[in-house]
Amino acid sequence: MNGTRGFYPGLIDLASGQISREIFVNDDIYAQEQERVFARSWLFIGHESQIPNPGDFFASRMGEESVILCRDRAGAVQVFLNSCRHRGMKVCRYDEGNTTVFTCPYHGWSYGTDGALVGVPYFREAYHSALDKAKRGLVKVAQLCCYKGTVWANWDASAPPFLEYLGEFRRFLDLILDGWDGREGQAELLGGVQKWIIPCNWKFPAENFSGDTYHNISHRSVDLVGVGPSGRSRRDYNELNASRKLHVAIPDRGHQTITYVLPKDHEPQAAYQNSPEVAQYFRDCEKERRRRPGANSRLIGAPGEIFPNVALLPRQPRTLAVWHPKSAHETEVWRFFFVDRDAPQQVKNFLRDYYIRYSGPAGMTEQDDMENWNYAHAASRGTIARRYPYTYEMGLGHAVDDYEWDGLKVPGRVVDLTKAQASEEPMRNLYRRWAQFMEADSWDELMTWRRDAPPDAQAAQ
């Protein structure tokens, strides 16, 4: 990156670990983000279990804009801009439902579930049949990917395919989408999507979920109350005590996470002790997971972030959040909760109670987080406050490549937190990628891995 726009290294100085508050509170920077980050990144739209039948739809968002996730009459998944091609009115004003057409209430233009313009009032009389309907369908996303039930979309046709965009972070997304027993793609949505607005920039939660283990002190009260599924703390930690605790950052992608690596031949530990039946179910799942081949059987998922605005929490609670930008100073949070689709109803009921006790606008842990983000944002907007950058120096120079423990190799840049407890490597990774997006004029500049790859690997991509 040439840094000509000043985002890198002007506002993001990773060598010294200083990041300007302007990137959080400046309205001009926020406006540029919409074009340079959100119009070019892969964004999470929803889950196929929300639209099982032809005509089912779910009104989602990409950045600030409303989009419709729909299963068309032929059964294909579609995503298009929720804006009439005539005067821009929303053609769908419901959160979800089933329909045969999306009709604009303003002048009556009507679109099929595949986005095609099918109805124009007075088409023959007023338009003299001259309007080219084929060119006036709802605006479709340039790229769409359904991965293990999740639906992702991108407005930029030149962006790499979704799985290439994920790179080696794919295995960490799998931790939330695969079953508790390790079977592929077992996740389904539990209940509705929780939505609420918080008064802070979207990067506050994105940074936090990138792997901020340093802020555990702010959840002390929740730990003391014991909202966890065994009546202690906020999660079951027995397995974690025998694991290596890591920060993993994928430098050329901007994704990062906390993860725990279990030792070989590790036996499942007591968990979900508030219900003997649920405890037995998870014990059986964990035993089965350990029998399966593949590295993920030894990984335990923890908070992580897919660039730019999707947070993963694969375990306790199993949930995914999207930080939708609303303004420089407001974020609309959407939180999706997951269970295995064939889990017993008793397990789903137990988890629903735990999930909402922990996460969402009424969740006790999420309330702690929101208080921090909201007040931090408000206290960073002033003239004097803006002069002083935030500090991201923790663990500078301590990440390693080719990390391996007990025979398991971990991709990316890794910091072993087992003794260190915390680092800011994930945050630096997030903002490095953010600056690259803000500086780059095209995806050619952003796909550094293609330039670095040997010719045969480039051909495969």
Added chain:
Amino acid sequence: MSDPINVRDLAVGTRLMLGTGAEVEIVSNPKDGVWLFARYLSSADDPAMVGEEEMVFAQDVVEVRS
């Protein structure tokens, strides 16, 4: 001028008279209050329309026949 017809309430199979004088039969109703899917039973203006299925705009419906 006759009272407006609430097309949301019209059932499949209902016959309608349109402003053009054509008669149509509803084949499906998306219940958006704006459009109906209908088959043409007669059309003096354009006889080729008979048997065709078309979207019918609510404001074009002038009479409910049955």
